[in-house]
Amino acid sequence: MxxxxxxxxxxxxxxxxxxxxxxxxxxxxxxxxxxxxxxxxxxxxxxxxxxxxxxxxxxxxxxxxxxxxxxxxxxxxxxxxxxxxxxxxxxxxxxxxxxxxxxxxxxxxxxxxxxxxxxxxxxxxxxxxxxxxxxxxxxxxxxxxxxxxVFDRGPGEEDRWELLDRLTEDAMVQITERPSIGADPKLAAAIGEAWVRTAAEVGASAMEALTREAVRNLRITNEVLCFGALGDADLAAAVGEHFQRAAAATASQTGQASG
Known part of the structure; x- marks a missing residue:
């Protein structure tokens, strides 16, 4: 026992x-x-x-x-x-x-x-x-x-704790303290992975506003599309698409502001 x-x-x-x-x-x-x-x-x-x-x-x-x-x-x-x-x-x-x-x-x-x-x-x-x-x-x-x-990739996984190391405090709060997201570990982990991929492309300094935009839209989408019912690959793709849209929107707003 x-x-x-x-x-x-x-x-x-x-x-x-x-x-x-x-x-x-x-x-x-x-x-x-x-x-x-x-x-x-x-x-x-x-x-x-x-x-x-x-x-x-x-x-x-x-x-x-x-x-x-x-x-x-x-x-x-x-x-x-x-x-x-x-x-x-x-x-x-x-x-x-x-x-x-x-x-x-x-x-x-x-x-x-x-x-x-x-x-x-x-x-x-x-x-x-x-x-x-x-x-x-x-x-x-x-x-x-x-x-x-939530963010444990599992024993034996390479860079098991990368999400804990890379995600900022703001990102952690946005992901884990929103009940509609934090209550679904699978969705929360997928968002964390998308955050790391996007940050590698645009830089961590651009991620705060981008993450808020992506998470807001993900919460809206989750009302009509059950992310929890998606397979791993489809979930990663859906979440990644929201982050890419948010990145494009944020870049556009930054460009307009600088212009």
Whole structure:
């Protein structure tokens, strides 16, 4: 039988109470927060065994190691943040440390962000905005696991994590945080691949407006044409066509503006 580790859970009401601590915005004692969270922790009643403290500490140390490779706890610049996002997403998914059933739960990520590695979360996002600690699509680490799950080309694939490395933050948001797109991993991955191909042709600096145009039209088209019903080749072609049209439109607008 597989050894399924269960993780501590921290309900939103208790997570918000812990985040009300005014010290979390200026400095944080991870051990103190972990102790403060302990009375509110719950676990799944079945489906595996509870993770030991040693296993949880190992996860904490691995997360910190990835952050340290990107400059933590020093100043977090744009390059170090982007490197952290890509590296952490790959680690969280590739390591298989969190079972999918646990990683799909917001309350698990609330506990990880608040009680296990609040220092890393504060480094990645200054200001201690609650949404970066509470479970959900904006959670510092949960968003990275979710992105890696969508953009993983698969074990054994060449450049397995190229999409995580190449896609900009704006592109990630446009793709994964639009419910009609992000809810369909196959479509989201196809858009990511089209983004990389198009960026290689026109340059990454031109991609922000182009991506917004392409994604807007893809969402409209998806109302009448079910992209999820297309085969891989047809889906890639359809998405690629939208990006090519957006590239042409953007180039035309740029030319008119410069003229």
């Amino acid at each position: 597989a050894d399924v580790r269960l993780f501590p859970r921290l309900a939103a009401v208790h997570a918000r109470r812990l985040l009300a601590n005014p010290g979390i915005s200026t400095g944080v004692d991870p051990d103190a927060l972990r102790s403060a969270a302990e009375p509110f922790v719950t676990w799944a009643p079945s489906g595996g065994r509870r993770s030991t403290n040693a296993e949880l500490d190992r996860l904490r140390d691995n997360i910190r190691a990835v952050a340290a490779a990107c400059g933590w706890p020093g100043p977090a610049g744009q390059v170090s943040r982007a490197s952290f996002d890509a590296g952490m997403g790959a680690f969280l998914l590739e390591s298989g440390y969190l079972p999918v059933a646990e990683a799909l739960r917001d309350d698990v990520w609330s506990w990880i962000a608040i009680a296990l590695v609040p220092d890393v979360c504060l480094w990645r996002f200054e200001g201690a905005a609650p949404e970066r600690f509470l479970g959900g699509r904006r959670n510092t680490l949960q968003r990275l696991w979710s992105r890696a799950r």
